[in-house]
Amino acid sequence: MSDHPTPQRALSHIRVIDLTRVRAGPACCRILADNGADVIKVEAPEGLDPNAGINGNRDSHDMQNLHRSKRSMTLNLKAPEGKAVLRKLIESADVVVENFRPDVKYRLGVDYDTLAAINPRIILASISGFGQDGPYAKRPGFDQIAQGLGGLMAVTGIPGQGPMRAGTAIADLSAGNFAAMGVLMAIIEREQSGKGQWIHTSLLEAQIAMMDFQAARYLVDGEVPPQAGNDHPVTTPTGVMPTADGYLNLGVAGDGQWRSLCEEMGHPEHATDPRFATVEARTANRPLVREILEPLFMQDTTESWLERLEACSVPAGPIYTMDKVFADPQVEHLKMAEPVSHPRRGEIRLVATPVHLTRTPGGITHAAPDAGEQTDAILGELGFSADEVTALRAAKAV
Structure with a gap:
């Protein structure tokens, strides 16, 4: 043919x-x-x-x-x-x-x-x-x-x-x-x-x-989704975090991941604080969560954080321009x-x-x-x- x-x-x-x-x-x-x-x-x-x-x-x-x-x-x-x-x-x-x-x-x-x-x-x-x-x-x-x-x-x-x-x-x-x-x-x-x-x-x-879920928020619950910037619309802490030399994407969804993050950052007390202990509590206190985390993330580089967070099974990733996308070893492998x-x-x-x-x-x-x-x-x-x-x-x- x-x-x-x-x-x-x-x-x-x-x-x-x-x-x-x-x-x-x-x-x-x-x-x-x-x-x-x-x-x-x-x-x-x-x-x-x-x-x-x-x-x-x-x-x-x-x-x-x-x-x-x-x-x-x-x-x-x-x-x-x-x-x-x-x-x-x-x-x-x-x-x-x-x-x-x-x-x-x-x-x-x-x-x-x-x-x-x-x-x-x-x-x-x-x-x-x-x-x-x-x-x-x-x-x-x-x-x-x-x-x-x-x-x-x-x-x-x-x-x-x-x-x-x-x-x-x-x-x-x-x-x-x-x-x-x-x-x-x-x-x-x-x-x-x-x-x-x-x-x-x-x-x-x-x-x-x-x-998808943003449309369903309105159809099922009558909630009109607002802008959330780089944060996830319904759970936190997720989104872009500044580091000592740039930024990274953080994806903490579950309470177990939150506890692991707090341990790695040297602040285990945040894991049990009633204001942050559950997804619902963290979402309700989203600005305070970011206020606490941002200074801590800025104490280390992006590469170091990615290695540390991978070691404790906290989802995170780099934020690439297209040249870096295609230079990434996983992308090359694929x-x-x-x-x-x-x-x-x-x-x-x-x-x-x-x-x-x-x-x-x-x-x-x-x-x-x-x-x-x-x-x-x-x-x-x-x-x-x-x-x-x-x-x-x-x-x-x-």
């Missing part, structure tokens, strides 16, 4: 038509591609898409990380000849992924009913900004908008200093993850029914789902930076897949392709002759 030979992988029998752009949809397809699916990234021929460079140029870090392990073909979805090619693609495919605004798929003829009439086994995965219908359905989706609408920004940041966005595209990426999960569930169900189905999610739904050969940039490193399958492992097979790099090969697989490919190019359908 691919001109990049790979070992047997979990999804090597699956073909995916990737009609997506920006981040959420490409992230979904990246998961499938890294696990062996033949993901065909369909792109507009040069000059037809005014937003073609929205993620940067083809060799940029973002494009390489989002579109590795895929193949690319160009196709004009609005031209009659292009539509005919798309029909052939649909006949050969298992999954179509799109993240157009909800109404666009119907104009392009890639809605589920149209696709299922061509291939009843097809699975359509749709990712929108705010849902397939409802009052916000036609609004353009954007990660930070979903972060705000979904409640994340209201609980992020220092109390009193206004809302704060997360430092990565959490709504986009979680929507992509949930869409990939939906695709896999639909593939499994299809083994029983023999039929495809439409699965869809949105940035807004994904963001609310990612709020091989989270995967080398890939690129025709112009040489060997580059991309973020490795974080899920390990022992018998059919996933992984990056190749760098992101150039736009249309495999167009002729894919058309050949679909049964188009060399003359027919020439005619498609003349018609600017590919």
Whole structure:
């Protein structure tokens, strides 16, 4: 299926038509591609898409990380000849992924009913900004908008200093993850029914789902979570502690961990003090707990504290910039930076897949392709002759 030979992988029998752009949809397809699916990234021929460079140029870090392990073909979805090619693609495919605004798929003829009439086994995965219908359905989706609408920004940041966005595209990426999960569930169900189905999610739904216990605080108890800065919202002492030469993350959740911390810091009396002896008491006295701990942590370096706290089984960790993340011995052991050969940039490193399958492992097979790099090969697989490919190019359908 691919001109990049790979070992047997979990999804090597699956073909995916990737009609997506920006981040959420490409992230979904990246998961499938890294696990062996033949993901065909369909792109507009040069000059037809005014937003073609929205993620940067083809060799940029973002494009390489989002579109590795895929193949690319160009196709004009609005031209009659292009539509005919798309029909052939649909006949050969298992999954179509799109993240157009909800109404666009119907104009392009890639809605589920149209696709299922061509291939009843097809699975359509749709990712929108705010849902397939409802009052916000036609609004353009954007990660930070979903972060705000979904409640994340209201609980992020220092109390009193206004809302704060997360430092990565959490709504986009979680929507992509949930869409990939939906695709896999639909593939499994299809083994029983023999039929495809439409699965869809949105940035807004994904963001609310990612709020998890913070959302449940409101739904179950009627409590509106406030900002808590670097502290954990409901237990203490957790969060960022200053040290003699920087900072560390502290994660004391249970009373046993609290007692161990007090012993290590040379103040066992705090462990039995009624103001601090239980999670509830410490949370009620959060400012006083921090007032006591901060001067003690500032008496030693971050590295020393990490060694001391590990020895007494108190959860703690460093706070890294990205260069230090990938220099950490555990991260190196996990091989989270995967080398890939690129025709112009040489060997580059991309973020490795974080899920390990022992018998059919996933992984990056190749760098992101150039736009249309495999167009002729894919058309050949679909049964188009060399003359027919020439005619498609003349018609600017590919």
